[in-house]
Amino acid sequence: MIEWTPDLSTGVPKLDEQHKEIFQWLAELENATVEERTLFGVYVVTRLKHYMREHFAAEEALMRAADYPDLEQHIAQHAEFRARLEELQLKSIGEDISLDTVRFLNHWLCNHIARTDMAYVPYLKK
């Protein structure tokens, strides 16, 4: 099941809320895939893409304000994921998104939050 779990909490309420919303969109994407609702899939990918852009921008602004030393490397990971979503959005117009793709996005997200996002937490709390 795709959902936010407490072990992914950064302790920063605003960012946790955003992460939770991202998982909700991802769960919707899984529904669209399982139910083969192509048009709904296009809609969800589009919302997810816009929402991720907002979330990444918010995170990057906080890291910048905190003088986070690994900012560039973190931004590079965001950029790579944004590019994948862009590709996926284009692809979703012509064909259903595969469950493998949904699983990949879920895995990326959990991994990114658990490792890369967690690394900035002590700096934001300074």
Ligand SMILES: [Fe+2]
């Ligand atoms: Fe994040």
Ligand SMILES: [Fe+2]
């Ligand atoms: Fe991040």
